[in-house]
Amino acid sequence: xxxxxxxxxxxxxxxxxxxxxxxxxxxxxxxxxxxxxxxxxxxxxxxxxxxxxxxxxxxxxxxxxxxxxxxxxxxxxxxxxxxxxxxxxxxxxxxxxxxxxxxxxxxxxxxxxxxxxxxxxxxxxxxxxxxxxxxxxxxxxxxxxxxxxxxxxxxxxxxxxxxxxxxxxxxxxxxxxxxxxxxxxxxxxxxxxxxxxxxxxxxx
Amino acid sequence: xxxxxxxxxxxxxxxxxxxxxxxxxxxxxxxxxxxxxxxxxxxxxxxxxxxxxxxxxxxxxxxxxxxxxxxxxxxxxxxxxxxxxxxxxxxxxxxxxxxxxxxxxxxxxxxxxxxxxxxxxxxxxxxxxxxxxxxxxxxxxxxxxxxxxxxxxxxxxxxxxxxxxxxxxxxxxxxxxxxxxxxxxxxxxxxxxxxxxxxxxxxxxxxxxxxxxxxxxxxxxxxxxxxxxxxxxxxxxxxxxxxxxxxxxxxxxxxxxxxxxxxxxxxxxxxxxxxxxxxxxxxxxxxxxxxxxxxxxxxxxxxxxxxxxxxxxxxxxxxxxxxxxxxxxxxxxxxxxxxxxxxxxxxxxxxxxxxxxxxxxxxxxxxxxxxxxxxxxxxxxxxxxxxxxxxxxxxxxxxxxxxxxxxxxxxxxxxxxxxxxxxxxxxxxxxxxxxxxxxxxxxxxxxxxxxxxxxxxxxxxxxxxxxxxxxxxxxxxxxxxxxxxxxxxxxxxxxxxxxxxxxxxxxxxxxxxxxxxxxxxxxxxxxxxxxxxxxxxxxxxxxxxxxxxxxxxxxxxxxxxxxxxxxxxxxxxxxxxxxxxxxxxxxxxxxxxxxxxxxxxxxxxxxxxxxxxxxxxxxxxxxxxxx
Numbered sequence: 001x002x003x004x005x006x007x008x009x010x011x012x013x014x015x016x017x018x019x020x021x022x023x024x025x026x027x028x029x030x031x032x033x034x035x036x037x038x039x040x041x042x043x044x045x046x047x048x049x050x051x052x053x054x055x056x057x058x059x060x061x062x063x064x065x066x067x068x069x070x071x072x073x074x075x076x077x078x079x080x081x082x083x084x085x086x087x088x089x090x091x092x093x094x095x096x097x098x099x100x101x102x103x104x105x106x107x108x109x110x111x112x113x114x115x116x117x118x119x120x121x122x123x124x125x126x127x128x129x130x131x132x133x134x135x136x137x138x139x140x141x142x143x144x145x146x147x148x149x150x151x152x153x154x155x156x157x158x159x160x161x162x163x164x165x166x167x168x169x170x171x172x173x174x175x176x177x178x179x180x181x182x183x184x185x186x187x188x189x190x191x192x193x194x195x196x197x198x199x200x201x202x203x204x
Numbered sequence: 205x206x207x208x209x210x211x212x213x214x215x216x217x218x219x220x221x222x223x224x225x226x227x228x229x230x231x232x233x234x235x236x237x238x239x240x241x242x243x244x245x246x247x248x249x250x251x252x253x254x255x256x257x258x259x260x261x262x263x264x265x266x267x268x269x270x271x272x273x274x275x276x277x278x279x280x281x282x283x284x285x286x287x288x289x290x291x292x293x294x295x296x297x298x299x300x301x302x303x304x305x306x307x308x309x310x311x312x313x314x315x316x317x318x319x320x321x322x323x324x325x326x327x328x329x330x331x332x333x334x335x336x337x338x339x340x341x342x343x344x345x346x347x348x349x350x351x352x353x354x355x356x357x358x359x360x361x362x363x364x365x366x367x368x369x370x371x372x373x374x375x376x377x378x379x380x381x382x383x384x385x386x387x388x389x390x391x392x393x394x395x396x397x398x399x400x401x402x403x404x405x406x407x408x409x410x411x412x413x414x415x416x417x418x419x420x421x422x423x424x425x426x427x428x429x430x431x432x433x434x435x436x437x438x439x440x441x442x443x444x445x446x447x448x449x450x451x452x453x454x455x456x457x458x459x460x461x462x463x464x465x466x467x468x469x470x471x472x473x474x475x476x477x478x479x480x481x482x483x484x485x486x487x488x489x490x491x492x493x494x495x496x497x498x499x500x501x502x503x504x505x506x507x508x509x510x511x512x513x514x515x516x517x518x519x520x521x522x523x524x525x526x527x528x529x530x531x532x533x534x535x536x537x538x539x540x541x542x543x544x545x546x547x548x549x550x551x552x553x554x555x556x557x558x559x560x561x562x563x564x565x566x567x568x569x570x571x572x573x574x575x576x577x578x579x580x581x582x583x584x585x586x587x588x589x590x591x592x593x594x595x596x597x598x599x600x601x602x603x604x605x606x607x608x609x610x611x612x613x614x615x616x617x618x619x620x621x622x623x624x625x626x627x628x629x630x631x632x633x634x635x636x637x638x639x640x641x642x643x644x645x646x647x648x649x650x651x652x653x654x655x656x657x658x659x660x661x662x663x664x665x666x667x668x669x670x671x672x673x674x675x676x677x678x679x680x681x682x683x684x685x686x687x688x689x690x691x692x693x694x695x696x697x698x699x700x701x702x703x704x705x706x707x708x709x710x711x712x713x714x715x716x717x718x719x720x721x722x723x724x725x726x727x728x729x730x731x732x733x734x735x736x737x738x739x740x741x742x743x744x745x746x747x748x749x750x751x752x753x754x755x756x757x758x759x760x761x762x763x764x765x766x767x768x769x770x771x772x773x774x775x776x777x778x779x780x781x782x783x784x785x786x787x788x789x790x791x792x793x794x795x796x797x798x799x800x801x802x803x804x805x806x807x808x809x810x811x812x813x814x815x816x817x818x819x820x821x822x823x824x825x826x827x828x829x830x831x
Contacts, residue, residue: 018751024762024772027313027386034382034416042420045454049424049439052450131437135446138437142428160817177820 028180036187039150043191046143047198053135064128065203066140070121071196074114078189081110085158085182092178100178104162107185111155118148140199147191154188157181210727213755218310218723220779229779231315232723236322237301238619243326244294248605250333251285252683254278259643263676265664275660276343277362281336283346284366288373289329291466291604296321296380298611299408299469301619303384305714305721306402308393308730308744310760311776313386316783316819317379323787324376328369331795335365342366345658347459347510348429350440350451355433361798363433367426368794374419375790381412388412389765393713393744395732396768402712402735403486406493407472410500411465417504418461425454434800449514456507464503466600468496470607471538474560477614478542480710481557482549485736488541495534502531512580513587521580528578532571539564539571554708555629559610562637566602570595573648588658591651597644609636609689616693617707621719622700628692636685643678646671711736716744728752729761732768782819789815 088103122144131141161181220230230236257278261270270278300318304311312318335341340360344353353363388409392401428439429451438444440451479486486492508516508524542564551557573595576582586592609632617623650671655662662668706715715738717726729752730737730744737744747753754760758776763769793808 018761018770018773021770021773024390024774026762026772027390027774030386030390031314031317031382034385038378038382038416038420041417042423045421045424045457048457049428049450049454052453053439053445053447055447131431131435133438134444135438135441138428138431138439138444138446142431142437142439156813160820164822177822 025176028176029183032180032183036183039187043143043146043194046139046146047194050139050143050198053139066125066200068200068204070117070124071200074117074121075192075196077110077114077117078192081107081114082186082189084110085185089178089182101162104158104178108155108158108162111151111158111185115148115151115155118144143195143199147188147195150188150191154181154185157184207727210750210753210755211722214724214727214753215722217755217758220723225781226779228784229781231311231319231777231779231783233300233304233312233315233318234619234721234723236318237297237299239322240293240297240300240325241619243322243329244290244297247285247289247329248294251282251290252686254282254285255679256683258282259676259679261660262662262672264673265662265669267661270660272660273343276658277336277341279658280342280345280348280366281332284332284342285329286600287346287462287466288370289325289332291600292377292462293325294608295408295411295466295469295473295604296325296377298473298608298615299384299404302615302714303387303405303408304391305717305725306404306712307387307391307396308713308726308732309387309391310725310729310754310758312383313391313774314383316777316780317383319780320783320786321376321380321383323784324372324379324790327787327791328372328376328794331372331791331798332365332369334795335362335369340365347455348451349455350429350432350448351442353429353433353451354440358433364430364798367430367433368798371423371426372790372794374423377415378419381415384408384412385416390762391760391774392763392768393730393732394761394763394768394770396763398766398768399490400732400735402472403475403489403492403496404469404472406496407468407470407475410497411468414461414465414500414503418458418465421454422458425451425458428454430797449511452511452514453507456510457504460507460510461500461503463599464499467603468499470563470604470611471535472496473611473614474542474563474607475538476712477556477610478560479545479549480614480708481552481554481560482545483552483709484545484549485711485739486541487544487548488537489735492538492541495537499531499534502527502534506531506578509578509583512583525578525580529575532575532578535567535571539568554613555624555626555633556610556613558630558633559606559613562633563602563606563610566598566606566640569645570598570602573598586651588656589651590647590655590657593657594644594647594651597647601640601644606636609633612689612693614708615714616696617700617703618714618717618719618721620693620697620700621703622696623703623707624696624700625692628688628695632685632688632692634685635688636682639678639681639683639685641678643675643682646674646678650675706738711739713737713744729754780819782815785815786812786819 084103085107088100088107091097091103092100122141129137129140131137158181161177164177218232220226220232220235257270258275261267261275300312338361340362342348342362342365344358344363344366348363348366352358353366388401388405428437431437432439432441432446438446440446440448442448475486475492505527506524508520509528512521512525542560573591577586577592577595613624613629650668651657653667653671655666655668655672662672703719705717705719707719708715713726713730713732714721716730726745728745728747728750731742731746731752732744733742734740752761754773758778760774760776761770762772762774764771789808789811793805793812796802796804796808
C-alpha cells in the first residue's frame, strides 16, 4: 500500500450505542434555514435594485412618498400573527395540539387580513403610481408583490399544516411541519419590517 | 443473520424495480447521478456541435455559411448550454453519485429533492431548446445585456426563453445546493470530522453556499427583464427612469461567483485524483481546504471586473481590481499544493493523471490571462475581443472539462464496474490537449490584433485569416479527441476488464464499495479515523454486533456537523413519482409564461400546489424494530 505510515487513531467516538439513538428530526429545519438564506438574498437583490435605481432620482424626487399609516397597521397585523404562531408552536411542543390548531387559524386570519389591507392599499396607491409609471413604480410594486407572493405561499403552507392529521409531541415527526412552516412565516414577517423601513419610512 | 441474508434484505429495501414505474420514481442517488452525468454530457455534445458550426463560419474571411442572426443565436445557445446546462450539472452529477458513497451514507439527505433537481434540470434544458426548434433562440450572448434584450430590440420569444429557462434552472440548482450542504453536514460517516473530509466535500460545500447567495440575483434580473419585455415595466428602460446597467450589476453579482461554481468542484476532484496517482496524501490539506472556501468568499468581491469598460468611479474600480488579483492567490495556493504533491510523490501517469496534469498547465495559462483582465488598463485594451474568449475558454475548458475527463477516467470504473482503455485514453488526452491549445491559443493573438468577439465574419487582410483558420482546425482536433473518449467508454462497457472494488488503490470510502456499488452502498455504515480511510490500519466496516447494518427500513446514520459523532438515525423516503410530477408542473408553468398563456400558467401553479401537497403528506411511520 502506501509508503506512508498514517496515524492510527483510536476508533471514532460513537456517542450512545446506535440502537438507543432517536430518529433524526433536523433535516427539515436545516433545509428551511437554507431556503430562508437564499430568499433573503433574493430580497437583498431587490433592495439593491431599489437603491441602484434611486440614483436616477429624476422623477423620484417629485414622487410623493408612500403613505405610512396602512403600512404600519399591516406591520402590526403581521407581527401579531407571528406572536400567535409562536405561541401555538409552543403549545404543540407541549402536546396541546388543539391550541396549536387554534393558533394556526388565528395566524391565517391575520395573514388574510394583511393581504386584504394590502389590496386596499394598492387600490389607493394606484391613482398616483402604477408599475408602468416609471422605474420607481416598477420596483415599488415588484418588491411589495414579491413579498405578497411569499405571503400567499406562507398562507398555503400554514393551511396545509392545519389540515395535517396529527402532530404528536414525540420526536417522531410531530410538531416538525409546524416548526418548519413557522420559520418560513416569521421570515416573511421579517421581510415586511425591512420593506416598511426602506420603502415607506426611508423616503420621509 | 447470515451475510447473504443481510445483503438480500438490504437490496430489497434499497433496490428499485427495473420497470418503467421504477425508472420514473427512483430516488437512488447513484441512478440520479448517472442521469446527471449522461444528460450534462449530451449538453456538452450539443454545445460542441454549435461551437463547430461557429468555427466553420469563422474559418475563412467573408463566409456566409450562417446568417448574422443565426450566428448570434448559435453562439448564445453555445454559451448558455455550456455554462448553465453542462459545466455545473456535470459536477452535480459527480457530487450526486460520489458524495453519499464518500461519506458512507446510504443516500443524499433529501433523496426526493434530488430526483426533483434532476428532472427540473432536464426539463429546463428542454424548455431552452424548444426555442431552437422555433428558430427563435436567445441571441444576446449568455450575459444578455439590456437594453438590447428588451422587446424593442429583441422581438420574438428568444429572450423570454432565456429568462424563464434560467429561472427554472435556478430553482433546480438551488434545491441541489441545499441538498448537498445538508448531506455534507449531517450524513458523514462516524469519525469523519470536518478535518478529515475529502477535499471534494469542501469544494462542493463552498459552491453550494455560493449558489445560495448568488443565484437569487439572477432570478431577480431575469424576472425584471421578463417584466420589462412583456408587462411594460421600466427597470432597464432609460426613458422610464430605469437603468440598463442594473442588469449588469445583478447579472455579474451572480455571474462571477458562478465561474467558481463551475471551477471549484473540479479542483476538488483534482485534489482527490492527483494524490492517489502520486501515491501519497496531498500536501497542505488545510491550506487547500481554506483557500477553497476563501475563493468562494472573495468570489463575491470581483464581479465589477466584468464591467470595467462601463465607466464608474476610480475607487470602485480599484477595489474590484484588487479583489480580482487577490483571488488568484487562493488558486495559486492550490496549484502549489498539487505541484508539491507531485514533487514529493511518485506520480503514476495513467490517463486520468494526464488530464490532471493538462488541467494544471491550462489553468496556469488561463489564470495568467485572467490577471491581465483584472488590471484595468489592460482590460480596456482587450475588452470584448477574442482575448477574453481565449481567457474564458482556458479557464472553463481547461479548468472544468479537463478535470471532468480526468474524473471520468478515474471514477467510471466505479460507476460502470469496468476499466477504461488506458492507451486510448492517453491518445484522447493528447489529441484534446493539442487541439485545444491549437484552437484557443491563437485567439489571444487575434484578440490582441483587435478582432472583436461575437462577430459573424471579418474581412480578409486584417491579419486575422491565419489565426482563425488555426482556431478552426484546433477546434475540430479537440472534437476528435473527445470522440475518442466517448468510443473508449462504449468499448469499456462491453470489453473493459472488471474493475473490482479498488482498482487504483485509492484512499476514500467510495472505493470500499462494489463496482458498480450495490443500491445500499456498503453493508455496514463505515467508521473513519483518518483522512485516508483505505490507507490506514483501521477497518472501516468492523462491526461485530451488526449494529451499523440498519436494515429495518430505509435508514442511514446522522452525525454531528463538526466531529461526526452519531446522534440520530435518519429515515429515508421510498421511491415516488412526485418529483417528476412537480418538475412537469413547473415546466407547464414556465412554458405557458413564455407565451403569456396566463390561464395555462395558473393551471401550472395549481398543479404545483397539489403535487406539493401529495409529496409532503406524512406517510405511515416506519415501525422501528426493537433493538
